[in-house]
Amino acid sequence: MNSNGLSNDEVIKSREKYGNNALTVIKKDSFLKQLIRSLGDPIIKILLIALGIKTVFLIQDFDWYETVGIVIAIFLASFISTISEYGSEKAFLKLQSEAEAIKVKVRRSGKIILIDVNDVVVGDIILLESGDRIASDGVLIKGEVSVDESSITGESKEVYKHPFTSGLNPNTNNELLRGSVIYHGVGEMVVTKVGVNTFYGKISLELQDKQPESPLKIRLRDLARVISRIGYIGAFLVAFSYLFSVLIIDNNFDISRIMVTLSNTSLLFAYFLQALTLAVTIIVVSVPEGLPMMITLVLSSNMKRMLKDNVLVRKLMGIETAGSLNILFTDKTGTLTKGELEVVGVMFGNLDYYQDKERLKSSISYYNVLKRCILSNTNCVYDDEKKMWIGGNATDKAVVNYLREKKYNVRIVKQVPFDSKNKYSYTKVLEDNKEITYYKGAPEVLLDKCKYYISSSGRSVPFVNKKRISDVIDNYASKGIRVLMLGVDDGRGLSFISLLFIKDELREEVKDGISLVRKAGIKTVMITGDNKITAKSIADSAGIINSDKDIVLTSSELNKMSDDKIKEILPNLAVVARALPTDKSRLVRISQELGLVVGMTGDGVNDAPALKKADVGFSMGSGTEVAKEASDIILLDNNFNSIVKAILYGRTIFKSIRKFIIFQLTVNFCAVFLSIVGPFIGVDSPVTVIQMLWVNMVMDTLAGIAFSYEAPLLEYMEEPPKRRDEKILNKYMIYEIIFTSIYSFLLCIFFLKSPFIHSFFREGRGDIYFMSAFFGLFIFMMIFNSFNARTSRLNIFANLLSNKVFLGVILFIVVVQIILIYYGGDLFRTTSLSLKEIEIMLLCAFSVIPVEFFRKLYLKSKGKLGCV
Known part of the structure; x- marks a missing residue:
């Protein structure tokens, strides 16, 4: 064997003969599969079946173009939502894989070089040291190392490996397996198998477990389930109110006339089919089927921004929980300091x-x-x-x-x-x-x-x-x-x-970062291997020590204390010097026993248990592969301020979801109330089926995109941490949703039944001008209310320019709505409106802004103006 490693020609020949070191990756569903799956949603199936029945049985007098229009609308809604979901997921996975690419030290042509893990070939000599994740199967030829093979064998004990010196075939004491981790020692190995031919490669499909759903996503799904039940009840009431209206009210409660109507089978079937269509439409609008996917959309939209800020999210749970941190245990070197020793x-x-x-x-x-x-x-x-x-x-x-x-x-x-x-x-x-x-x-x-x-x-x-x-x-x-x-x-x-x-100079921005974290209600404790005097000096300079009550301990002093004593001093603990990895794990456990949400940084092999045990594990970009594997978030620049940014992004994601929920539920409840009450006030279909589908697209897919790009604002860091189990809907949100949905509902009723409002619109077949205006009112009311939902401030334009996507989506909705009003025709039950009619419609819709302003002003005067 050549101790200088492979030459360039030998690398090419080896790759041609044995292949490269890439693994088989589980293929994600294609765009077409995801589209078909979205079309297979039970709600859409019900609607399509209902429309199919209506078409078959009422073909003689049924408007076929409405059916075609609805089918196209359903397809477009599914298509747009699938594009959003598929694109977001694909971008997220790509960015994640690029940022996590592992580099390997190999000797080639007598030189030590760094190469991508996928470029390793059979015959390469790989240099190993503590913390390295082994890139391929091979044989140890130099040095002695202890290895953790738990990811392969399931056994957590260290396995000692010795160099292969003589004999025909190496044994298990000489062999190293891909995926295992070097715990201690340094050495060199020669690669014998790569890629799918390695032991790890053969079982890689089984090892590539799907990431479990995060707690927030589960809570969103639970919330969607509760709202869905309300939607189903509302759908039943809509169907019942419609049937009550056409069978009882339209017959003036006359029993004989009611019986005549009931005896007309075809008419009765038409009524029941229309009731079913209305009910399914309400379900489509009221059931927030996109709510559980909001977390993916928000995270993917923030992913590029986070990467620019050197924050790589490995696990969704990590970035969600980061916004709820109460205590943060941080390293010193490279995190608080520049790392330029x-x-x-x-x-x-x-x-x-x-x-x-x-x-x-x-x-x-x-x-x-x-x-x-x-x-x-x-x-x-x-x-x-x-x-x-x-x-x-x-x-x-x-x-x-x-x-x-x-x-x-x-x-x-x-x-x-x-x-x-x-x-x-x-x-x-x-x-x-x-x-x-x-x-x-x-x-x-x-x-x-x-x-x-x-x-x-x-x-x-x-x-x-x-x-x-x-x-x-x-x-x-x-x-x-x-x-x-x-x-x-x-x-x-x-x-x-x-x-x-x-x-190792302190980072210039660290003092401000520590101060910001303190304002956010998060306790910072520095854990370092430096001696007590050095550690105290740096903690003083960083602002971690800012009171005479703050405590600096060494590892030995900490270990002399009982758990109860540590719990007692934890609020004042500032520094642990000459720390051991076991100190980190113990502090995490004790903090969690106090009900605190714990963040922990680490970069070494021995930090992995503490990183895994913490609620949020932050590993360093320059850290060992095993530390990265155990962490939730990787700080690519090893900087403390990147932790601050991760916390801010965690809070921003939660805020964005809450804003979206306020907007969506307001529309949901208004639409359900209106559809239930409509038949009783003489308006069977205030909004038609196909109009409802456009409403659904606006409040679900388009609004999801708009709110997912909300900017991370430093003002979020002035709020206390959210509790680990905090409900998505807080009292402030519930009051806003109830108030705004009731006002929107009353505004719609006033618009529909007020002779004064009606007088501003021309007469036409089926009151076409007035109903066109009402359709516009409903959409523009949603548009104006989206500005209210964005902020709990009195100024609805605060930080508006920080979310240009929001403005772009709103502009798109406005343009499409105007096109639908003027060119929607019979399909959308619209016709061209005059400028005066448009002005009245917009004025009524705009009223949601001043009404919400005065509500917030009243709450502020009482000191009850909350935050999302």
């Missing part, structure tokens, strides 16, 4: 301090031992083409970047990566046939173990400055500077090499 100085055992690298190089003994320790104790590899370090963590990259040295050719005997429990890493190498061990880690762990220090001559001498070194560490830590210690053991005991002072 820089070594700003080096101090050796005799207190020699070097800031300038060139000056350090002139001290050959110091520089050589420093170089050997750093380069043997990191997983970073320099990419000459891209001029960047690949692999390793941020600390590794900072120290190797300080040296600017690329290679240290030495035989590595054993390598143990950094462990959050031990707080150090070490590498055993063979130098001049002698085993030497180099250490890198936390000073408070390693310093006490040092018997010697390396002098300027390169020799180990007794360590007499340990106390002064300790004071230096505390001094730098108090300034927010992270301190790393290097040591070496040549068999006689640990010798102190140096301290590395690493600076």
Whole structure:
């Protein structure tokens, strides 16, 4: 086997022979299938059956074009809703897959490069380190690693793997399976199987479980079910009121005339069929079948905006719950700080301090031992083409970047990566046939173990400055500077090499972000691996500590406390320093026992349990694959302010859905009330079947699109978090829906029965001018009311320009409605109206705005003006 890896020609040949590493993906339903499924909705089936019966039995005097028109209207409504749903889902999945694409480190032609996981081929040599998700099946050829194979075998215990050195065939101790995760260790593997030929690939269809429905979507479906029942009751009452009107009222309650009507079979059948048509129409309008899909529409419309803000949603539940967070446990490095770690100085055992690298190089003994320790104790590899370090963590990259040295050719005997429990890493190498061990880690762990220090001559001498070194560490830590210690053991005991002072500046925007989160009613706790002094300094600068009551603990101090004691101090807990992954899991559990909605950030393998246990897990874009897998949301830029944006988007999504519900239910109830009462006031069909279908398209599909693009407003962050179990409909919404629907209903009745209003319209066959105006009134009333539903403010135009899609949809509805009035003809029961008639219609419809304004003004004066 060539240790330099495959050449470009060998990669091409391998791909031609064995294929690439892509997996079979479950195919989503095609557009045609989704369209057919939407046409198969039970409500539409009922309507089509009713129309079919009507056409067959009343073919002689039935207007065939109405049937055709209704069928076309149903198809168009289904077509538009399917386009919206299909396009949104497709865009969401595409953006998600692109953002989650995994990169793999491979050696090809003697160089270490990063490639997409799908580009891995048989024969590739893959470099592995802690936290990597294994990209293909293969054999370990270098190093020793422990692996989590639970995603494949179902067993959660760590499995230790050893390199294959000799023999015909490797065994399970040497084999690595795609999908498993490297827990500890570093190594190299050669790929033996790719894509669908891997063990993971063969069962990938079974592993690709469909994402379960989110709680909000389930609650929307439950709400839709309740409203549907109301719709069915309303439909029954509409049918009953129509039959009562034509059979009883039209016959002036005369028993003999009623009996004559009942004996006319064809007429009676026509009445029952018309009653059925009206009932089904009410069901079509009143049943919010699109409500459960609103969450998908809102999320997909926000997906691109969220990605621009470096927020990738993996699970719908995560972004929904983000708006309800009460407490957030956040990492420091790269999240609160820039993550651009820089070594700003080096101090050796005799207190020699070097800031300038060139000056350090002139001290050959110091520089050589420093170089050997750093380069043997990191997983970073320099990419000459891209001029960047690949692999390793941020600390590794900072120290190797300080040296600017690329290679240290030495035989590595054993390598143990950094462990959050031990707080150090070490590498055993063979130098001049002698085993030497180099250490890198936390000073408070390693310093006490040092018997010697390396002098300027390169020799180990007794360590007499340990106390002064300790004071230096505390001094730098108090300034927010992270301190790393290097040591070496040549068999006689640990010798102190140096301290590395690493600076990581606080992000400029973090202080404002912390303040915004606090205003939103969310407690922020920083959990960091830094020592207590450094952690407190950074928390002070970030604004996490803003009171003398705020508490800073170390992991050991935290672990000495009982759960009850932690619950007691949690409201004042600000920082946990030298934290362990188990601390995160414990804090999540305790917070949840208090009924809090918990957010947790993490990037390492050991963070996965806490990320999974939290209500919302935020993983870092630069984090390990296992951390990303366990999280709900990925912060592509590792930035705390991206968490703030995720919380804001979570609240915005909930707000958008509530606005849509206010708008839709207002129209629903008004239409049902009107259809029930209409026959009793002498108007059998205030709105025809085909007009109702247009109304349904406006209030369901088009309104869904309009409200799904509501902008995330910072004012939402000034509200307290929503309870985890908060109902979608709150009291404020219910009062607004009831008030507006009743007013709209009364306005329609007034318009229909007022001689004064009637006098403004010309006479025509079947009162065609007046009924055309009423159709326009109903639609424009909906349009004006959509502005009311957008905001709970008195100013309905607040932030209107932030949702240009809303304005575009409203303009589209206006244009189509005008076309329907002037050119709808017999199909839509409309005719051309004069300018004066249009003005009266619009004036009546516009009245919903001032009426709602005065309602809000009254509530504001009483201090009861709520929010959506």
